[in-house]
Amino acid sequence: MAPPIEVLILGAGPHALTLAAELCDRDPAWGQRLVAVDPAGCWMNDWNARFDQLEITHLRSPTVHHPHPDPHAISRRRDLQRNDLTPGGYQRPSRRVFDLTVEELIESSGLNDSVIGGRVQDVRSDGDLWVTHLDDGRTLSAEHLVLATNRRRATIPTGVRQTAAIPDVRDVTAGERVVVIGGGLTAVQLADQVLTRDGFPIMVTRRTLVERHFDVDPGWMGPKYLDGFERIADPTERVLTARSARGGGTVPPGDLERLRREVESGRVELHEGNPVERAETTDTGACVHLADGRMIRADRVVAATGSLPSVDDDPIASQLVTASETDVVCDVPVLDDHLRLPGTTVYVTGGLATVQLGPAAGNLAGARRSAKRIAASLCGGTPMIEDPGTSSEVTATRLG
Numbered sequence: 001m002a003p004p005i006e007v008l009i010l011g012a013g014p015h016a017l018t019l020a021a022e023l024c025d026r027d028p029a030w031g032q033r034l035v036a037v038d039p040a041g042c043w044m045n046d047w048n049a050r051f052d053q054l055e056i057t058h059l060r061s062p063t064v065h066h067p068h069p070d071p072h073a074i075s076r077r078r079d080l081q082r083n084d085l086t087p088g089g090y091q092r093p094s095r096r097v098f099d100l101t102v103e104e105l106i107e108s109s110g111l112n113d114s115v116i117g118g119r120v121q122d123v124r125s126d127g128d129l130w131v132t133h134l135d136d137g138r139t140l141s142a143e144h145l146v147l148a149t150n151r152r153r154a155t156i157p158t159g160v161r162q163t164a165a166i167p168d169v170r171d172v173t174a175g176e177r178v179v180v181i182g183g184g185l186t187a188v189q190l191a192d193q194v195l196t197r198d199g200f201p202i203m204v205t206r207r208t209l210v211e212r213h214f215d216v217d218p219g220w221m222g223p224k225y226l227d228g229f230e231r232i233a234d235p236t237e238r239v240l241t242a243r244s245a246r247g248g249g250t251v252p253p254g255d256l257e258r259l260r261r262e263v264e265s266g267r268v269e270l271h272e273g274n275p276v277e278r279a280e281t282t283d284t285g286a287c288v289h290l291a292d293g294r295m296i297r298a299d300r301v302v303a304a305t306g307s308l309p310s311v312d313d314d315p316i317a318s319q320l321v322t323a324s325e326t327d328v329v330c331d332v333p334v335l336d337d338h339l340r341l342p343g344t345t346v347y348v349t350g351g352l353a354t355v356q357l358g359p360a361a362g363n364l365a366g367a368r369r370s371a372k373r374i375a376a377s378l379c380g381g382t383p384m385i386e387d388p389g390t391s392s393e394v395t396a397t398r399l400g
C-alpha cells in the first residue's frame with residue numbers, strides 16, 4: 001500500500017476545493033499533503049454538469065462567494081466584461097468569470113494533480129489511519145478524512161419518473177407540453193429551457209411564488225442571525241431553525257418578473273399555490289392531478305422539488321457515523337466545533353454540517369466557513385475563532 005496521505009478529501013466539488021485552497025493559502029506545501037478522490041478525477045465536475053444541464057449563465061449567490069480564499073477575487077478581476085456582474089445592489093457573477101477564477105485558483109494553488117479518479121466504497125479505521133477502498137479495487141490510507149460528498153435525498157412527488165433531483169429537459173422538442181413541478185429558481189430555469197426549445201411549460205407550485213434574492217437571507221452569512229443560532233443548544237432545534245430559514249423554493253426578483261411576463265403573454269401556464277395530489281406517467285405522456293381537482297395532461301412531467309442533506313443517503317457517511325456512534329438528528333450528524341465526527345479525525349463539510357453552520361452550510365458561503373474551521377483544526381488553530389460567521393462576543397461566550 002502507498003504511504004498514508006495526510007488529508008484525504010472525499011469528493012472534489014466546491015466544498016472540497018475551498019478547503020484545499022484555504023490550506024494551500026496558509027502553506028503551499030499543503031498541495032503535496034492532501035489528495036481529493038472523486039469519480040470524475042477532476043475538480044468541480046458535478047457543479048459544472050449541473051450548470052451545463054440547466055444552462056445557467058449567472059450564479060445565484062453574490063460575487064464574494066466562491067472557492068478562492070480572497071472573497072474579492074472575482075470583483076477585483078481586471079478582465080470583467082459587461083455581463084460578468086448582474087446590475088443592481090446585489091451583484092451576482094457570471095458563470096464565465098466564476099469558472100475563470102476557479103481555474104486560476106486550481107493552477108495557482110498547485111492543485112491541478114491533486115484529484116484521484118475513483119469512488120470511495122468503503123472506509124475502515126486501522127489504528128490511527130483510515131483505510132479507504134475505491135470502486136476500482138485501489139486502497140488509499142489517510143490520517144484525516146474530509147467528507148465532501150454532498151449526497152442528498154431528493155424529494156420527488158410520487159408518480160414522477162425521475163431519479164435525480166434535477167431533471168434534464170435539453171431534449172424537449174417544439175410543441176412539447178411539459179409540466180414543471182416546483183416553485184424555486186430551478187423550476188423557473190427549467191420552464192425557461194422548455195420555452196427556448198419552443199415547448200410549452202406548465203408550472204405547478206405548492207404555494208404562492210416567493211420572491212427572494214438568494215436562497216438564504218444574507219443575514220445568515222454573519223452575526224445578524226448566526227449569533228442567535230449559536231445560542232441554540234438543542235441540535236434538533238438548530239436543524240429545524242435552519243430548514244425554516246431556507247423555507248421552500250424562492251425566486252430572485254428579475255427571474256420572477258420575467259416569468260410573470262411569460263405567463264401574461266400566454267407562453268407559460270402557471271398553477272400557483274395548487275399542490276400536486278398525484279401524478280401518473282406512462283410511456284406516451286403524463287397526467288397531473290392538482291389539489292383543486294384540476295387535471296393536466298402533458299407529454300412529460302418533471303419535478304424541481306428540492307433535496308435535503310442526508311446521512312442515510314450517503315453510504316460512507318452512514319458507515320462512519322455508525323462506527324463513531326455519532327448522534328444524528330433529522331438525518332444530519334451532530335459534529336464537534338472542528339466539524340469532526342466527535343472523537344475522530346473525520347471532518348464533514350456541506351449540508352451535513354447544518355447543526356454547526358446553519359442554513360447556508362451546503363452553499364458556497366458554508367464552504368468558506370467550513371474550510372476556515374477545518375483548516376484551523378488541521379493547522380492547530382481554534383476553529384470557532386477563525387470561522388467568520390459569528391461575532392467575537394458570541395464566540396468568546398461559547399468558548400468559555
Ligand SMILES: Cc1cc2nc3c(=O)[nH]c(=O)nc-3n(C[C@H](O)[C@H](O)[C@H](O)COP(=O)(O)OP(=O)(O)OC[C@H]3O[C@@H](n4cnc5c(N)ncnc54)[C@H](O)[C@@H]3O)c2cc1C
Nearest residue numbers: 011013014015038046059060061119120149150350363364
Ligand atoms: C443548480 C444549482 C445551482 C447552485 N448555485 C449555487 C450558487 O449560485 N451559490 C451557492 O452558494 N450555492 C449554489 N448551489 C448550492 C451548492 O453550492 C452546490 O450544490 C455545490 O455544488 C455544493 O458543493 P459540494 O462540494 O458540497 O458538492 P458537489 O458539487 O455535489 O460535489 C460533491 C462531489 O463528491 C463526489 N462524491 C460523492 N460520493 C463520493 C464517493 N463515495 N467517493 C468519492 N467522491 C464522491 C461527487 O461525485 C461530487 O463530484 C447550487 C446548487 C445547484 C443544484
